[in-house]
Amino acid sequence: MKNTNTPFYNPSLSYENNYQQGPFGDFSKPPKVNIQVAKPTRFLDLDVNLPFGIPAGPLLNANYIKAAFAYGFDLCVYKTVRTKAHKSHALPNILSIHPQGMLSANLDTVLADYHYQSPISITNSFGVPSYSPEIWQEDLANAVNAAQKGQYVIGSFQGTPGNSVNIEEDYALAARLVAETEVPILEANLSCPNEGVNKLLCFDFDRVERIAKEIKNSVPDRPLFLKLAYFANDAEVLPLLKKLDGIVDGFSTINTLSAKPVDQEGKPALGADRPTGGVCGDAIRWAGLDMVKRLVRLRNELTNHFAIIGVGGVCSVEHYQEYIDAGADAVMSATGAMWNPNLAFDIKTQYS
Numbered sequence: 001m002k003n004t005n006t007p008f009y010n011p012s013l014s015y016e017n018n019y020q021q022g023p024f025g026d027f028s029k030p031p032k033v034n035i036q037v038a039k040p041t042r043f044l045d046l047d048v049n050l051p052f053g054i055p056a057g058p059l060l061n062a063n064y065i066k067a068a069f070a071y072g073f074d075l076c077v078y079k080t081v082r083t084k085a086h087k088s089h090a091l092p093n094i095l096s097i098h099p100q101g102m103l104s105a106n107l108d109t110v111l112a113d114y115h116y117q118s119p120i121s122i123t124n125s126f127g128v129p130s131y132s133p134e135i136w137q138e139d140l141a142n143a144v145n146a147a148q149k150g151q152y153v154i155g156s157f158q159g160t161p162g163n164s165v166n167i168e169e170d171y172a173l174a175a176r177l178v179a180e181t182e183v184p185i186l187e188a189n190l191s192c193p194n195e196g197v198n199k200l201l202c203f204d205f206d207r208v209e210r211i212a213k214e215i216k217n218s219v220p221d222r223p224l225f226l227k228l229a230y231f232a233n234d235a236e237v238l239p240l241l242k243k244l245d246g247i248v249d250g251f252s253t254i255n256t257l258s259a260k261p262v263d264q265e266g267k268p269a270l271g272a273d274r275p276t277g278g279v280c281g282d283a284i285r286w287a288g289l290d291m292v293k294r295l296v297r298l299r300n301e302l303t304n305h306f307a308i309i310g311v312g313g314v315c316s317v318e319h320y321q322e323y324i325d326a327g328a329d330a331v332m333s334a335t336g337a338m339w340n341p342n343l344a345f346d347i348k349t350q351y352s
């Protein structure tokens with residue numbers, strides 16, 4: 001294990017301070033190089049320089065998106081927004097975790113602390129904060145304008161119980177507000193808890209179908225991705241894919257695997273009120289790859305045409321290649337990119 005670079009998001013500062021002061025490390029200054037790939041790749045019906053980028057979360061605002069574009073990340077997801085302002089959880093929001101071997105999808109207990117080491121795995125716990133639309137719409141439009149040739153912003157959003165008459169309408173409203181910024185691609189985050197049920201929204205297939213239809217009715221002219229959690233086998237996700245055929249344009253997967261982060265004494269490391277946290281980074285790559293292979297297999301079986309964005313544990317050129325070999329149309333890295341802002345350039349060096 002070795003120590004890591006300065007991450008572009010500072011885990012020891014609050015979300016608000018990161019929003020105001022970041023990005024940090026290399027992302028706070030222009031890159032020393034500019035590596036281009038020889039030929040663009042088709043993604044949806046767009047030409048993208050390299051189908052690689054940063055998924056929803058670490059790119060908090062236009063300043064982060066601009067830095068990510070400058071560092072060659074060509075698909076940049078603007079952090080998930082809501083229809084009303086929503087506060088972040090208090091610190092800690094990010095802790096390093098040290099799983100013994102591979103993390104399972106069954107709520108493992110893992111040691112969590114502040115020793116960030118490579119290969120990097122973390123737990124993140126923010127509660128999907130958002131500023132109000134008055135603030136994020138202008139900023140997102142600014143981010144969209146920063147894209148250079150072959151680069152695209154994806155606007156991530158989610159509905160919030162209580163913000164509209166029902167959750168379906170709130171997703172549709174959020175989609176409309178995001179689309180007003182001229183963002184070219186939409187992504188609905190469904191890997192959030194379902195109302196009143198101890199399960200994620202993406203496991204409630206009827207509701208997901210209703211949400212996807214409402215969004216499409218509301219914004220018919222923009223490609224729509226759904227962000228999915230990990231499904232452990234083909235049979236579990238097959239009915240969802242059947243319901244969504246022809247409604248959505250693609251899936252981005254995975255979000256995080258849940259775990260119980262604990263300190264040296266075995267107490268909840270995120271605080272007594274947060275016994276579980278989402279794990280991302282190296283420890284979940286197996287699950288992201290498993291999901292991509294599953295979706296590729298089922299896409300072939302169903303003769304569907306959805307696009308797949310592979311996410312989870314991408315920390316190196318080899319990991320990017322593993323996802324492409326598995327059949328992903330595009331690949332993204334959150335944790336890996338946070339601790340290695342030159343990751344897109346590393347990959348482009350191999351492909352140029």
Ligand SMILES: Cc1cc2nc3c(=O)[nH]c(=O)nc-3n(C[C@H](O)[C@H](O)[C@H](O)COP(=O)(O)O)c2cc1C
Pocket residue numbers: 055056057058079080124126128156189227254255256280281282284311312313314332333334335336
């Ligand atoms: C700091 C941080 C914040 C995140 N916030 C969000 C979010 O707001 N919406 C979302 O859909 N996913 C969010 N995620 C999950 C990532 O998009 C991604 O699915 C997950 O981190 C797995 O990728 P990784 O292993 O490359 O980190 C967040 C991840 C991190 C590290």
